[in-house]
Amino acid sequence: MTGAIRPIHARGGHHLVQQRRNYPHVARRLEDLAIPVFRNRGEEIHGSDCSDVYWYRVLSGSARCYVVLPGGRRQILDLLLPDDFFGFTGDEGHFYGIDAVVDNTNVACYPREALQTLADSDSAVAHEISAMVLGAMSRSQQLILILGRTTAREKVGAFLVKIMQRVVNDDAGRLVLPTSRYDIADYLALSVETVSRALTDLTHRGLISLAGPRRVRILNRCGLDEQLTSDSDRQGD
Amino acid sequence: MTGAIRPIHARGGHHLVQQRRNYPHVARRLEDLAIPVFRNRGEEIHGSDCSDVYWYRVLSGSARCYVVLPGGRRQILDLLLPDDFFGFTGDEGHFYGIDAVVDNTNVACYPREALQTLADSDSAVAHEISAMVLGAMSRSQQLILILGRTTAREKVGAFLVKIMQRVVNDDAGRLVLPTSRYDIADYLALSVETVSRALTDLTHRGLISLAGPRRVRILNRCGLDEQLTSDSDRQGD
DNA sequence: CGAGCCGTTGAGTTCATTCAAACAGGGTGG
DNA sequence: CCACCCTGTTTGAATGAACTCAACGGCTCG
Numbered sequence: 001m002t003g004a005i006r007p008i009h010a011r012g013g014h015h016l017v018q019q020r021r022n023y024p025h026v027a028r029r030l031e032d033l034a035i036p037v038f039r040n041r042g043e044e045i046h047g048s049d050c051s052d053v054y055w056y057r058v059l060s061g062s063a064r065c066y067v068v069l070p071g072g073r074r075q076i077l078d079l080l081l082p083d084d085f086f087g088f089t090g091d092e093g094h095f096y097g098i099d100a101v102v103d104n105t106n107v108a109c110y111p112r113e114a115l116q117t118l119a120d121s122d123s124a125v126a127h128e129i130s131a132m133v134l135g136a137m138s139r140s141q142q143l144i145l146i147l148g149r150t151t152a153r154e155k156v157g158a159f160l161v162k163i164m165q166r167v168v169n170d171d172a173g174r175l176v177l178p179t180s181r182y183d184i185a186d187y188l189a190l191s192v193e194t195v196s197r198a199l200t201d202l203t204h205r206g207l208i209s210l211a212g213p214r215r216v217r218i219l220n221r222c223g224l225d226e227q228l229t230s231d232s233d234r235q236g237d
Numbered sequence: 238m239t240g241a242i243r244p245i246h247a248r249g250g251h252h253l254v255q256q257r258r259n260y261p262h263v264a265r266r267l268e269d270l271a272i273p274v275f276r277n278r279g280e281e282i283h284g285s286d287c288s289d290v291y292w293y294r295v296l297s298g299s300a301r302c303y304v305v306l307p308g309g310r311r312q313i314l315d316l317l318l319p320d321d322f323f324g325f326t327g328d329e330g331h332f333y334g335i336d337a338v339v340d341n342t343n344v345a346c347y348p349r350e351a352l353q354t355l356a357d358s359d360s361a362v363a364h365e366i367s368a369m370v371l372g373a374m375s376r377s378q379q380l381i382l383i384l385g386r387t388t389a390r391e392k393v394g395a396f397l398v399k400i401m402q403r404v405v406n407d408d409a410g411r412l413v414l415p416t417s418r419y420d421i422a423d424y425l426a427l428s429v430e431t432v433s434r435a436l437t438d439l440t441h442r443g444l445i446s447l448a449g450p451r452r453v454r455i456l457n458r459c460g461l462d463e464q465l466t467s468d469s470d471r472q473g474d
Numbered sequence: 475c476g477a478g479c480c481g482t483t484g485a486g487t488t489c490a491t492t493c494a495a496a497c498a499g500g501g502t503g504g
Numbered sequence: 505c506c507a508c509c510c511t512g513t514t515t516g517a518a519t520g521a522a523c524t525c526a527a528c529g530g531c532t533c534g
Contacts, residue, residue, distance in 0.1 A: 069382070070462075073387070075381065075382055075385035077382075087374075090375065093462075120360050120363075126356075126363065130367070133367075134326055136374065137324075137326050137370070137373065137374055138326035138327065140374065140378060140381065141326055143381055144314055144380055144381060144384065145312055145314075147381065147384035147385065147426065148306075148310070148312035149306075149426075150426075150489095150522095150523085151489075151490090180512065180513090181512070189384065189386075190490075190491090191490070191491055191492080192512090192513080193491075194489095194490055196514055196515080197490090197514085200514075213498095213512075213514095225330075226307050388521075388522090389522065417479095417480070418481060427522080428523055429480090429482095430481095430483085430524085431521090431523075433483080434482085434483080436482095437482075450482095477532100477533090478531100478533090478534105479530105479532085480529105480530085480532100481530080482528085482529080483529100484525105484528100486525085488522085489520100489522080490520090491520075491521085492519075492520090493517090493519095494515105495515085495516080496513105496514080497513080497515095498511105498512085498514095499510100499511090499513100500510085500511085500512105501508100501510085501511100502508085502509085502510105503507090504505105504507080
């Protein structure tokens with residue numbers, strides 16, 4: 001499954017690190033450690049077997065980190081856009097992996113040991129890493145807040161707002177979703193049908209408008225965000 | 238609200254840090270930075286105003302980190318037991334805070350700047366911090382997995398299994414919950430009634446037994462964990 | 475003893491899910 | 505070019521689950 005990149009690792013990974021450790025005056029940078037991986041939509045970037053060996057960072061495209069629960073359901077733990085950093089933290093008993101979400105996704109895989117070694121010797125790198133880990137932590141907390149929402153409409157609305165903050169979008173609130181309905185469903189712990197219904201519902205309420213399944217326009221961001229408080233929808237409709 | 242600890246901070250916080258920075262030969266340890274806070278059940282440890290200034294670590298007792306959503310619902314982001322580390326990551330627009338869950342809870346508050354400075358000069362401390370951040374990340378991911386479960390029974394079951402792994406419990410699977418039903422509800426994004434019903438349901442199924450509201454005994458851990466797959470409950474009941 | 479909090483149980487409603495079907499778009503091959 | 509398939513999306517109907525509102529029992533503390 002993931003064998004394609006392991007030779008690269010064996011060739012340029014730990015060995016190179018050990019070699020260079022003896023020359024601290026050589027400015028080693030994060031990118032020197034990166035094992036580049038290119039994948040098309042749906043292809044596995046890394047699988048369950050070596051998930052605690054690497055850290056991952058999306059360079060272009062987007063990826064999803066997920067866990068397959070014993071029941072067969074897939075829970076997406078994180079949606080990775082360019083510059084996002086991610087690593088699994090040893091949840092045992094599940095199959096977990098990282099897939100590309102769009103074609104030509106480029107992910108950098110950093111061997112953890114080597115990254116640690118580099119961080120020890122270069123505090124600028126250490127700062128960069130901790131900033132990225134903090135970013136991952138932030139996305140994690142925000143997903144908890146979304147999953148903690150009560151209704152599907154609120155979850156989808158909050159998802160759209162969060163995504164809008166992360167992807168390129170014009171001032172008019174137009175954005176292109178990187179994900180399919182199935183990915184949204186597995187991210188929000190909903191069924192596909194419910195996601196679809198929530199989107200049409202939001203459209204009918206005038207909060208968003210859809211131009212094709214992926215092209216969303218946020219018409220009323222505050223309305224999306226504070227749908228929680230909305231008992232106003234009963235009055236307004 | 239949180240004014241009680243600010244004088245301590247002003248007295249021994251950044252000032253002390255700046256002073257000692259000039260003596261790198263002095264072995265500065267994490268505990269030197271800690272602002273100790275003692276709180277009883279329900280008392281606030283830190284509130285919304287200074288949540289991005291500190292990192293927190295529970296030394297004894299337990300605490301809850303939560304966010305109050307616009308609608309008034311409280312989502313608990315993390316349940317902190319001794320040695321657990323936590324920090325908010327800048328979710329704007331919400332009120333968030335940390336409360337003690339049991340009496341005599343002792344929490345160490347570390348000023349972030351000073352912690353960073355210390356980590357830069359002492360790689361052992363940096364390792365310790367990154368290990369603790371990783372622990373927080375792990376709990377975060379596990380909560381996502383719990384929230385991603387479909388039924389309330391699964392959520393509560395998974396919660397019990399996770400808690401069992403973290404609190405002291407004898408070999409017979411007996412443990413004492415640190416939390417009330419309300420806290421469990423806000424942690425799992427369920428209503429209190431649903432939590433209560435799920436617990437009695439699990440009892441009827443023979444997976445747990447209750448000796449008082451807080452005293453739980455896990456009778457069948459695998460059954461709790463893999464309730465996901467269980468269509469067996471229809472046959473068995 | 476009363477007040478207040480916590481926990482449980484019941485009844486009715488709301489909401490998400492499942493199962494099912496239909497539709498749209500992109501690709502391939504005839 | 506059209507037929508066809510496949511994937512992704514949407515909508516409908518019926519079931520099932522969690523929520524709200526409500527009431528009650530237990531417990532602690534003043």
